Each structure stands twice: as C-alpha cells, then as structure tokens.
Amino acid sequence: MKKTVLLTGGAGYIGSHTAYLLHTLGYQLVIVDTLHHHQVFSPAWATVIKADIAQPGILASIFQQYPIHAVMHFAGFIEVGESVKYPDQFYHNNVVATLHLLDAMRQHDVNTIIFSSTCAVYGTPVYVPMDEVHPFGPVSPYGKTKLAIEYILQDYAQAFGLRYAALRYFNAAGALPQQGLGEWHNPETHVIPLLLRAIQQQKTFTILGDDYDTPDGTCIRDYVHVLDIAQAHILALEYLERGGPSDVFNLGTGTGYSVRELIEAAQNVCGRTLITTVASRRPGDAPVLVADAHKVQSVLGWQPQHSDLNNILATAWAWEQRHLPL
Numbered sequence: 001m002k003k004t005v006l007l008t009g010g011a012g013y014i015g016s017h018t019a020y021l022l023h024t025l026g027y028q029l030v031i032v033d034t035l036h037h038h039q040v041f042s043p044a045w046a047t048v049i050k051a052d053i054a055q056p057g058i059l060a061s062i063f064q065q066y067p068i069h070a071v072m073h074f075a076g077f078i079e080v081g082e083s084v085k086y087p088d089q090f091y092h093n094n095v096v097a098t099l100h101l102l103d104a105m106r107q108h109d110v111n112t113i114i115f116s117s118t119c120a121v122y123g124t125p126v127y128v129p130m131d132e133v134h135p136f137g138p139v140s141p142y143g144k145t146k147l148a149i150e151y152i153l154q155d156y157a158q159a160f161g162l163r164y165a166a167l168r169y170f171n172a173a174g175a176l177p178q179q180g181l182g183e184w185h186n187p188e189t190h191v192i193p194l195l196l197r198a199i200q201q202q203k204t205f206t207i208l209g210d211d212y213d214t215p216d217g218t219c220i221r222d223y224v225h226v227l228d229i230a231q232a233h234i235l236a237l238e239y240l241e242r243g244g245p246s247d248v249f250n251l252g253t254g255t256g257y258s259v260r261e262l263i264e265a266a267q268n269v270c271g272r273t274l275i276t277t278v279a280s281r282r283p284g285d286a287p288v289l290v291a292d293a294h295k296v297q298s299v300l301g302w303q304p305q306h307s308d309l310n311n312i313l314a315t316a317w318a319w320e321q322r323h324l325p326l
C-alpha cells in the first residue's frame with residue numbers, strides 16, 4: 001500500500017485534481033478543507049475533514065489519527081482583488097495558518113511538504129519568460145503572503161530540516177469533467193471560466209484592456225492544465241523522497257496566449273459566437289506572464305501532457321456545462 005498524503009485545501013480546484021491523481025496511483029488521502037466555496041466534495045476514495053487548518057487542535061488530531069507521510073498545502077485564499085481589500089484575512093489565512101501547519105508537522109515528525117506558490121511572487125515582469133531567479137516584486141497582498149511563506153519554508157528547512165518544494169503556478173486551467181472535477185471558485189475571477197460562462201449564458205464578455213504592449217493589445221498568460229499541475233506535485237513528492245534538496249519551480253508551459261486568442265479558440269471549441277466589449281485595464285495586471293519552465297522539466301522531469309489550449313478549453317467547457325455557476 002502506498003503512503004498517506006495530507007492535502008490541505010484538497011477540496012479546492014487544484015487540490016481535488018491532485019487528490020484524484022494520487023488516488024489513481026494508490027496513495028491514501030486525507031483532505032482537510034473548510035469548503036470555503038460551498039463546493040460539494042465527498043469522494044469515496046479520500047477521507048475528507050471539514051475544518052480550518054488554523055482551528056486549535058485539528059492538525060494535531062489529524063497527525064495522531066493518520067500515518068501522514070507528506071503534506072501538499074493548497075489551502076489559502078486566492079483572490080487578488082479581495083486581498084487588497086482584506087489583507088488581514090489573507091495574512092491570517094495564508095501565512096499564520098501555514099505556521100500552524102508547519103509547527104504541527106514538526107511536532108509529529110512529518111518533514112515533507114509541497115507548497116502551492118504562484119508567479120504573483122514576481123509581480124510585474126522585468127523580463128519574459130520569467131525564470132526562478134527573476135526578481136521578486138509582488139504587487140498584491142496575495143502575492144506577498146505567498147512570498148512570505150516561501151521565506152518561512154526556507155528558514156524552517158535551514159533550522160529544522162523541513163524538506164519542501166514550492167511550485168510557482170502560472171495560470172491553472174482546464175478540468176476533469178468525467179470525474180466531476182473542475183474550477184469552482186467563488187467569486188470567480190479567472191478568465192477561462194468567465195469567458196465560457198459568457199458563451200454558455202449568451203452574455204457579453206468584457207476584455208479588461210486592449211491597449212497593452214502586446215501584438216493584439218490584450219494580456220498574454222501561460223495556461224497550464226490542472227492535471228499537469230497535479231502531475232508536478234507527484235513528481236515533486238518523488239523527488240523529495242529520493243533525497244532531492246528543497247527547491248522552488250516555475251510551473252508553466254512557456255507558451256503564452258492573449259485574451260483575444262483565447263476568445264477565438266473558445267468560439268471554435270464551443271461552436272458558438274461570443275459578443276465582446278472592452279473596458280479599461282484592471283490595476284496590477286501585467287501585459288505578459290509567461291514561465292521559463294526549464295528547471296521543472298530538467299530537475300523533476302515534468303512535461304505537460306494536457307496543456308494544449310484546445311484541450312484546456314474543451315475540458316473546461318464540458319465541466320461548465322455540467323456545473324451550474326454559483
């Protein structure tokens with residue numbers, strides 16, 4: 001029997017796909033999640049505990065009850081705009097709750113963790129594609145909480161022998177609709193679900209800025225299929241188990257698509273036309289965010305298998321049609 005992995009936030013978008021992939025590989029799974037988005041998540045193949053990781057005693061009781069071998073830490077608040085309005089909530093839920101987790105791990109001799117970081121730690125690009133040594137400059141409290149956690153991981157590794165991999169995701173996208181898994185954020189601010197919902201509901205889709213310094217004037221992003229992100233977690237876990245040193249890895253494909261290219265591709269995939277309008281730029285949006293992903297490819301042996309744009313859109317479209325938006 002394979003080992004037991006604890007997934008914090010494992011009922012969320014990326015955590016649930018990773019949990020499913022781990023399950024198919026024979027891992028035992030314990031998920032702790034507040035079910036913040038009121039999502040329905042009770043698969044037969046995982047133990048799901050509805051709780052906040054900052055709740056006193058909860059992690060101790062989980063570590064005492066289950067033979068946890070490693071932790072994948074997805075739990076956190078993720079909406080950039082909300083983080084500007086409520087930085088207190090973000091620092092508590094992301095940074096303070098992570099300290100609770102790391103301290104509980106120390107107390108129970110669990111020393112392996114894969115952390116969900118983000119390209120938001122880099123902020124506005126100084127150059128693209130962005131590699132792992134690109135200067136830091138998070139522009140939102142959200143990005144700052146993730147960078148703070150990376151520093152904490154570094155210090156805990158140095159002082160206490162913690163072993164970690166921090167995966168800096170670019171834009172997670174796509175779904176696994178045949179398993180009832182997909183994106184379920186509330187509020188939803190990610191462009192692919194928003195544009196597919198506009199197509200489905202025959203509503204106008206608003207492009208936020210078409211005067212960027214890009215070929216068609218709209219923002220360019222690096223979209224990674226959520227199953228490829230899940231696969232990277234498994235590779236990172238195996239890497240740490242082989243004795244690989246703690247490290248950070250960008251998780252992107254290295255290819256960027258503009259919002260207009262997304263719209264064009266989505267219309268083709270869905271076989272429907274989308275009406276669009278243009279509004280002004282959203283503060284803090286960089287013109288281009290594209291990963292230099294050579295490190296994750298060479299060190300972890302990661303190769304995206306599902307991140308073709310049409311596959312991302314087709315799987316997300318199938319999910320949106322089954323799932324009623326909140």
Ligand SMILES: NC(=O)c1ccc[n+]([C@@H]2O[C@H](COP(=O)([O-])OP(=O)(O)OC[C@H]3O[C@@H](n4cnc5c(N)ncnc54)[C@H](O)[C@@H]3O)[C@@H](O)[C@H]2O)c1
Pocket residue numbers: 008009010011012013014015032033034035036037051052053054073074075076077078093097116117118119168169170171172173184185
């Ligand atoms: N979605 C992306 O494109 C993206 C990009 C970069 C980084 N990330 C990071 O990846 C992680 C997962 O993102 P996601 O898109 O799956 O988000 P998500 O909101 O779908 O999942 C996060 C889950 O964590 C849970 N949660 C939040 N705080 C908790 C707490 N204190 N205790 C227990 N559970 C808690 C929520 O209920 C939710 O189910 C996050 O840490 C996010 O910052 C996501």
